[in-house]
Amino acid sequence: MNKPNIYQQRRLVLAKKICSQTGGGIAIITTAPETARNRDSEFPYRHDSDFFYLTGFEEPGATLVLHVSNNNGQAQLESHLFCRPKDPEREIWDGIRLGPDAAPEMLGVEYAHSNQELDNKLGELLADQDAVYVRLSESAETDRRLRHWMKQVRQQTRSGVNAPSQFHDVESLIHEMRLFKDAHEIDIMRRAAEISARAHIRAMQTCKPGMREYHLEAELLHEFRYSGAQSVAYNSIVASGANSCILHYRAGSTELRSGELCLIDAGCELDGYASDITRTFPVNGKFTGAQRALYDITLAAQEAAIAATKPGNTFMQPHEAALKVLTQGLLDEKLLKLSELGSLDNAIETGAFRRFYMHRTSHWLGMDVHDVGSYREPVESERIVAAEKPWCTLQPGMVLTIEPGLYVRPAEDIDKAFWNIGIRIEDDAVVNQSGCELISRGVPVKADEIESLMKNH
Numbered sequence: 007m008n009k010p011n012i013y014q015q016r017r018l019v020l021a022k023k024i025c026s027q028t029g030g031g032i033a034i035i036t037t038a039p040e041t042a043r044n045r046d047s048e049f050p051y052r053h054d055s056d057f058f059y060l061t062g063f064e065e066p067g068a069t070l071v072l073h074v075s076n077n078n079g080q081a082q083l084e085s086h087l088f089c090r091p092k093d094p095e096r097e098i099w100d101g102i103r104l105g106p107d108a109a110p111e112m113l114g115v116e117y118a119h120s121n122q123e124l125d126n127k128l129g130e131l132l133a134d135q136d137a138v139y140v141r142l143s144e145s146a147e148t149d150r151r152l153r154h155w156m157k158q159v160r161q162q163t164r165s166g167v168n169a170p171s172q173f174h175d176v177e178s179l180i181h182e183m184r185l186f187k188d189a190h191e192i193d194i195m196r197r198a199a200e201i202s203a204r205a206h207i208r209a210m211q212t213c214k215p216g217m218r219e220y221h222l223e224a225e226l227l228h229e230f231r232y233s234g235a236q237s238v239a240y241n242s243i244v245a246s247g248a249n250s251c252i253l254h255y256r257a258g259s260t261e262l263r264s265g266e267l268c269l270i271d272a273g274c275e276l277d278g279y280a281s282d283i284t285r286t287f288p289v290n291g292k293f294t295g296a297q298r299a300l301y302d303i304t305l306a307a308q309e310a311a312i313a314a315t316k317p318g319n320t321f322m323q324p325h326e327a328a329l330k331v332l333t334q335g336l337l338d339e340k341l342l343k344l345s346e347l348g349s350l351d352n353a354i355e356t357g358a359f360r361r362f363y364m365h366r367t368s369h370w371l372g373m374d375v376h377d378v379g380s381y382r383e384p385v386e387s388e389r390i391v392a393a394e395k396p397w398c399t400l401q402p403g404m405v406l407t408i409e410p411g412l413y414v415r416p417a418e419d420i421d422k423a424f425w426n427i428g429i430r431i432e433d434d435a436v437v438n439q440s441g442c443e444l445i446s447r448g449v450p451v452k453a454d455e456i457e458s459l460m461k462n463h
Contacts, residue, residue, distance in 0.1 A: 012190055013062045014114040016183065017085055020060065021074045023179045024139060025081035031137030033072040033176050034128070036148070040066045050237065055373040056180045058278050063113055065089060065104060067121050071131060072139075085115040086131070088124045125151075129158030133167045139176035177378075184372060185379030186403040191279060191372070192436055195405060196445045198235065198276035199434050202283045203448030205229035206270060209244075210287050210449075210456065211463040215264040219244040222270065223257035230274040239280035239375045243271035246289065250428025251413040253365065264290040267297055269428050273375065280375040282407050283446045284432030291460035293453055296423040300412050301453050303335030304429045307410040308451075311367050315408060315435050315442040320397040321381055325367040328410040333359045336412075341420060362413055368406045371434055377405075404437045408444075 024031055037057040043049045053064045061070055073084040092105035109118035119127055132138065132155055140152060159169040187195065208229045209222045222244045230238065244257035250269040262268060266289050273281035286301065288294070293301060310331045311324035333353050336342040341362060347353040370377035382395035400406075409432030416425040431451060435442040450456050 011062075011114050012188070013060060014085075017060050017072060018081070018083055019183060020179060021072060021081045021083040023182075024072075024074045024137070025076050027179075028137040028172060028174065030075045030081075030135070031139055031170070031172070031174075032131055032135050033074065033139035034069065034152075035060060035072075035141075035176060035180075036069045037063070037066060052237070053278070055278070055378075056177065056184075059180065059184060059373060061087065061113055061115075063087070063089070063104070063109075069121065069124055070115075071128070073131060084117065086127070087113060087115045087118045088121040088127070089118065091120040091122065125154065125158075128155040129162075132156070132159045132170055133162060135170045136168075137172040137174060138170045139174045139179070141177050142173065142175045181378035181380070184377065185370065186401070187372060187405050187436070188403070192403075192405070192445075194277050194279045195281065195371070195434070195436075198239075198274055198279055198281035199283070199446040200448050201230060201233040201235050201276060202273045202281040203446055204233065205272065205274070206283055206285050206449040207459065209270055209272075210285070210460055213262060213268060213287070213289060213291075213460070215262055215289055217262045219246055219249070219257045219260050219262065219268075222262075222268070223272075226270070226272045233274075235274035235276045237275045239273045239275040239282060243269065243284075245269045245271075245428065248415075248426040248428075250286065251415050251426060252428075253413075262289045265294065267427060267429065269430055271430065271432065278373055280371060280373065280377070281446065282371055282375050282409075282432060282434055283449065284409055284411075284430045285449060285451070285456070286429045286431065287456045287460065291457055293457065294423070296421070297427055297429075298453055299339055300335070300414070300424070300427055301429055301431075303332060303339070304410055304412050304431050305451065305453070306335070307331035307367075308408055308431050308433070311408045311410060312433075312435065312442065312444065315368075315400065315406070315437060317399075317401055317437060317439065319400050321368065321400060321406075322397040324408060328367045328408075329354060329359065329363070332363050332410055332412060336362055339424070341414065341424065363411060364413070365409075365411070367410050368408055371405045371407055379404075400437050402438050406435055406437070407432055408435050409433075 035057050038054040041049045067090045069088040071086040075082045087109050090103050106118040205226045209225045212225045223242050245255040246260050246262045246268045247266040249255045268289050269286045271284040273283050307328040311328040314324040314327040337344050370379045381398050385395045411430035413428045414424045433444045434446040450459050
């Protein structure tokens with residue numbers, strides 16, 4: 007027998023989790039639907055991340071059904087893939103389909119069927135199963151189909167067939183798995199980060215006063231596609247001047263002006279995995295005094311967070327480390343008044359910093375840019391509410407961003423030299439045994455290095 011591929015291995019891990027929880031059952035995972043953009047045109051298709059994680063299959067119109075049973079304490083698994091049938095006429099227009107006949111060998115599933123058989127086959131597969139694992143409350147259409155399948159099974163009760171009585175959330179099990187990246191996933195993410203780093207360098211070297219934000223976005227997109235990335239991981243942020251203080255600003259038509267900053271938050275998606283990098287640089291290649299002061303504070307905060315990103319620390323400890331540096335920097339630059347706040351600890355406790363720093367320092371990264379996985383530890387107690395659960399402990403294989411920032415909007419109590427300065431510095435970190443590896447440092451991050459890069463181009 008051939009060695010199981012990574013997708014077979016993941017399906018077996020999921021089967022073991024199901025077996026240990028309920029002794030077996032049926033799991034149903036459907037890929038994403040195609041979405042119309044306008045008349046006779048669709049958005050570029052992007053598979054569902056959970057479905058792709060378990061199959062490696064990128065075509066629309068597919069459903070994975072796992073039949074899990076318990077054989078003397080061992081999980082037994084049969085994988086059924088429902089996919090689009092071969093259709094020579096449609097393939098002329100839309101591209102070649104894998105088809106059910108080729109799917110078992112190509113994808114390592116035991117059985118493959120036309121997706122036109124899904125409704126009938128589900129009635130058979132759900133018969134005499136106690137537990138069903140689905141995405142609970144995913145959509146009205148999913149609920150409608152599940153009711154239809156259950157009706158089919160219940161119609162067989164006079165024949166001695168039992169319908170499932172338990173319904174469980176399959177996402178919680180898959181997302182627990184996806185939180186930890188294997189070597190295959192980290193290799194792809196490392197390559198995605200390398201491509202994105204080159205794109206940021208290209209944008210910095212291209213940037214000149216008088217250009218527009220969309221010109222730099224075009225340079226990013228060119229490098230992504232030229233280097234083989236299939237898409238952006240999210241809509242690129244290219245924000246100059248006052249726009250840099252808008253957290254989710256889209257690249258627009260604003261002119262890049264000398265003396266202002268440009269903040270770029272952009273990353274590609276490669277083979278289903280995201281990268282996420284932010285750099286902030288002066289449009290004319292030279293930081294002003296105020297810009298440099300806040301930039302160095304933000305970079306020092308990131309370095310503090312990086313040092314705290316290690317096994318055994320909680321997810322919140324890097325944020326707390328960054329927050330302490332940022333808040334002290336705000337006090338040093340008199341953007342926060344020590345005479346009013348009394349101390350650094352009080353400035354943090356009262357949330358005075360939130361005027362200039364309003365987001366957390368990290369999020370999980372993986373197949374989705376804001377990847378799945380709980381930020382809190384599971385606690386088996388009904389007495390503990392979600393907000394009181396301890397923060398997740400960092401472990402090797404987790405991947406997260408580290409992205410502190412400072413955003414100063416015009417105000418009467420703020421020195422004008424700081425107005426409209428928005429700075430964020432973001433890198434992608436893989437937690438390892440000794441700390442973390444930054445996989446996105448192919449693009450300069452120190453102020454002197456950025457100025458040198460822009461000057462020498």
